[in-house]
Amino acid sequence: MGRDARYAWLALKAIPGIGDVLCKRAIDRFGSPVAALNADPSEWTAIEGIGARLVQTLRAYRPDDEWILRELDRVDELEYDLIGLTDPRYPGLLRMIADPPPYIYVRGDLRPEDNRAVAIVGARRASGYGRAVTEQLSRELVARGFTVVSGMARGIDGWAHRAAIEASGRTIGVLGSGLDVQYPPEHDALCESVCGQGAVLSDYPLGTHPDPVNFPKRNRIISGISLGVVVVEAAEQSGSLITARLALDQGREVFAVPGPIGTRTSVGTHALIKQGAKLVDGVQDILEELLPQLDAPMEGGREGDRAGETREIALLPEERTVYECLSAEPRHIDELTARLRLPPAKTAGVLLQLELKGAVRQLSGNLFIRVE
Amino acid sequence: MGRDARYAWLALKAIPGIGDVLCKRAIDRFGSPVAALNADPSEWTAIEGIGARLVQTLRAYRPDDEWILRELDRVDELEYDLIGLTDPRYPGLLRMIADPPPYIYVRGDLRPEDNRAVAIVGARRASGYGRAVTEQLSRELVARGFTVVSGMARGIDGWAHRAAIEASGRTIGVLGSGLDVQYPPEHDALCESVCGQGAVLSDYPLGTHPDPVNFPKRNRIISGISLGVVVVEAAEQSGSLITARLALDQGREVFAVPGPIGTRTSVGTHALIKQGAKLVDGVQDILEELLPQLDAPMEGGREGDRAGETREIALLPEERTVYECLSAEPRHIDELTARLRLPPAKTAGVLLQLELKGAVRQLSGNLFIRVE
Numbered sequence: 001m002g003r004d005a006r007y008a009w010l011a012l013k014a015i016p017g018i019g020d021v022l023c024k025r026a027i028d029r030f031g032s033p034v035a036a037l038n039a040d041p042s043e044w045t046a047i048e049g050i051g052a053r054l055v056q057t058l059r060a061y062r063p064d065d066e067w068i069l070r071e072l073d074r075v076d077e078l079e080y081d082l083i084g085l086t087d088p089r090y091p092g093l094l095r096m097i098a099d100p101p102p103y104i105y106v107r108g109d110l111r112p113e114d115n116r117a118v119a120i121v122g123a124r125r126a127s128g129y130g131r132a133v134t135e136q137l138s139r140e141l142v143a144r145g146f147t148v149v150s151g152m153a154r155g156i157d158g159w160a161h162r163a164a165i166e167a168s169g170r171t172i173g174v175l176g177s178g179l180d181v182q183y184p185p186e187h188d189a190l191c192e193s194v195c196g197q198g199a200v201l202s203d204y205p206l207g208t209h210p211d212p213v214n215f216p217k218r219n220r221i222i223s224g225i226s227l228g229v230v231v232v233e234a235a236e237q238s239g240s241l242i243t244a245r246l247a248l249d250q251g252r253e254v255f256a257v258p259g260p261i262g263t264r265t266s267v268g269t270h271a272l273i274k275q276g277a278k279l280v281d282g283v284q285d286i287l288e289e290l291l292p293q294l295d296a297p298m299e300g301g302r303e304g305d306r307a308g309e310t311r312e313i314a315l316l317p318e319e320r321t322v323y324e325c326l327s328a329e330p331r332h333i334d335e336l337t338a339r340l341r342l343p344p345a346k347t348a349g350v351l352l353q354l355e356l357k358g359a360v361r362q363l364s365g366n367l368f369i370r371v372e
Numbered sequence: 373m374g375r376d377a378r379y380a381w382l383a384l385k386a387i388p389g390i391g392d393v394l395c396k397r398a399i400d401r402f403g404s405p406v407a408a409l410n411a412d413p414s415e416w417t418a419i420e421g422i423g424a425r426l427v428q429t430l431r432a433y434r435p436d437d438e439w440i441l442r443e444l445d446r447v448d449e450l451e452y453d454l455i456g457l458t459d460p461r462y463p464g465l466l467r468m469i470a471d472p473p474p475y476i477y478v479r480g481d482l483r484p485e486d487n488r489a490v491a492i493v494g495a496r497r498a499s500g501y502g503r504a505v506t507e508q509l510s511r512e513l514v515a516r517g518f519t520v521v522s523g524m525a526r527g528i529d530g531w532a533h534r535a536a537i538e539a540s541g542r543t544i545g546v547l548g549s550g551l552d553v554q555y556p557p558e559h560d561a562l563c564e565s566v567c568g569q570g571a572v573l574s575d576y577p578l579g580t581h582p583d584p585v586n587f588p589k590r591n592r593i594i595s596g597i598s599l600g601v602v603v604v605e606a607a608e609q610s611g612s613l614i615t616a617r618l619a620l621d622q623g624r625e626v627f628a629v630p631g632p633i634g635t636r637t638s639v640g641t642h643a644l645i646k647q648g649a650k651l652v653d654g655v656q657d658i659l660e661e662l663l664p665q666l667d668a669p670m671e672g673g674r675e676g677d678r679a680g681e682t683r684e685i686a687l688l689p690e691e692r693t694v695y696e697c698l699s700a701e702p703r704h705i706d707e708l709t710a711r712l713r714l715p716p717a718k719t720a721g722v723l724l725q726l727e728l729k730g731a732v733r734q735l736s737g738n739l740f741i742r743v744e
């Protein structure tokens with residue numbers, strides 16, 4: 001993005017009284033921040049939420065040159081990216097929420113396949129159980145091609161990122177501070193690794209110190225960038241529950257991992273399940289919800305032309321055999337095993353491959369259907 | 373019950389082709405087993421499900437005198453009770469199911485307050501966690517005046533009975549064998565204790581050996597006798613899940629306790645929660661569902677005349693103070709504490725008393741409302 005365009009993004013967002021929602025509407029209306037800033041303020045009145053008072057503000061508005069230029073210099077110096085809402089690299093799912101950040105600071109790189117993202121979040125003071133579950137889910141999700149998103153905090157967040165990296169997967173960290181103010185300090189090395197296999201991003205100006213009041217705003221990005229949010233452990237009043245609520249507001253899936261009752265760290269996840277979050281007994285419960293949403297190739301994916309094409313999935317002979325034994329009618333894995341005279345583990349393995357290819361879908365109770 | 377009446381119950385149930393459902397319909401029609409047996413078989417055709425073939429059977433039917441008389445002698449000898457469907461001592465909730473046992477063998481005694489029953493069931497091979505949860509829930513339920521029902525099996529069942537006894541509560545054991553064939557053998561002493569603080573019952577003829585095929589039939593009594601069924605731990609395919617399904621069919625509440633994922637014993641309870649069972653994070657979750665059902669005094673309870681009376685609850689002065697601070701609008705316990713200037717533990721204690729008296733009801737999130 002050229003310096004002028006970047007200047008315009010910063011100038012647009014800095015208009016007093018114009019928050020992320022109105023920024024988005026301005027971009028929807030004018031097409032770019034440059035066009036928005038060049039428009040006569042009277043044209044802004046066509047935007048829902050812009051009244052006479054904001055038009056006055058717009059007329060009087062002079063961007064803070066000094067701050068903007070210093071910020072852009074520092075972004076260049078640190079070799080960060082500044083990605084605006086209209087940039088094709090801007091995360092597609094995040095763009096769909098009501099209040100996307102007009103631009104984000106990015107370290108590392110965002111790829112089209114990162115649209116296939118799942119957030120794993122939870123308590124900073126988490127248990128050994130929470131750690132084991134987090135690492136397992138993170139590993140299993142990256143093994144199935146998902147990018148693991150989290151908040152770079154201590155506890156569940158850090159374990160989620162680290163397990164994704166160790167499994168050679170993609171991961172994205174979203175900060176509640178400026179991108180140059182890494183927090184917690186002991187996660188400096190982790191941050192480097194995340195940037196090597198994904199990205200760390202923030203919508204806070206450089207130098208913004210981590211402040212708990214920033215976290216809910218940050219959490220909307222964690223959920224906004226993701227197809228769903230998995231809460232592994234959470235105390236009764238916790239940021240993870242806020243993330244879950246934001247995810248619901250954004251129409252994203254919310255998952256919660258149960259744990260032993262009577263433990264501080266499972267009170268929050270149990271409350272979520274009571275409120276309707278999907279109980280996660282294993283990665284399967286996450287895939288069952290999210291894979292159907294991925295039926296269409298992801299934006300920017302490699303599948304090329306995707307308009308109205310019949311999906312043609314290449315199957316190995318053994319996959320074809322199992323596939324043909326399935327229909328829209330749910331069939332139990334034991335029945336398949338018996339019909340096909342295959343060892344049960346073999347059937348399960350082939351079904352998993354088929355599921356990864358999007359050719360079959362597992363329902364609860366070990367039932368399988370064909371995806372037509 | 374006189375010997376003739378008891379003879380008639382055994383003779384009625386023994387008619388070939390007449391199961392528990394048709395027995396119930398016959399009693400609904402004729403009023404008693406003696407009347408049913410004395411009726412002309414043609415009169416039976418008014419009963420739904422009775423066709424020409426069963427009328428033939430009825431015409432030809434001669435009770436097995438020898439077996440019936442021997443069974444009745446043995447019941448007397450062992451000092452058991454034989455309680456028929458029309459007996460006021462017959463459990464009120466059990467009488468309401470579609471297929472109640474026409475009569476039950478009872479050792480110990482059944483009381484009217486046993487209508488306020490909750491079943492706690494689960495795996496025989498349960499974990500230390502399952503044991504701790506079972507004992508806690510059982511203790512807490514009997515402390516609130518509930519009778520704890522279970523299946524006298526090893527594991528969760530046995531722990532549920534034992535904890536109820538140790539907490540000086542009432543408990544009922546339902547067997548899948550004849551009442552004189554206690555199983556498992558190491559539960560002989562437990563069985564004695566249960567009879568001392570409740571009852572052990574069965575609908576199987578004396579001498580019937582425990583056979584897993586009997587258990588689903590037995591399980592319908594466990595759930596049928598109870599307002600709700602709490603499944604503490606259960607493997608993927610287990611009897612507890614059958615009990616849960618039967619409870620649903622009977623319109624009873626189903627509760628399941630979550631546990632650490634990846635453990636054999638929580639797969640079943642997690643599956644139940646996914647299917648809509650209420651997650652139990654503590655006894656409160658059970659009370660929240662069941663207390664409202666107990667608003668009307670139970671059948672045979674001490675409250676006497678209950679037709680259309682305005683409920684008048686006697687409150688202590690401190691209870692009155694807290695009660696008057698509540699309305700139909702949920703109010704948080706912290707707010708109550710602040711308004712009333714009471715120590716938090718005191719507020720909680722008084723609220724609990726009010727809840728037990730049916731004057732207030734706790735919602736999730738520590739919110740309370742008045743029961744009008």
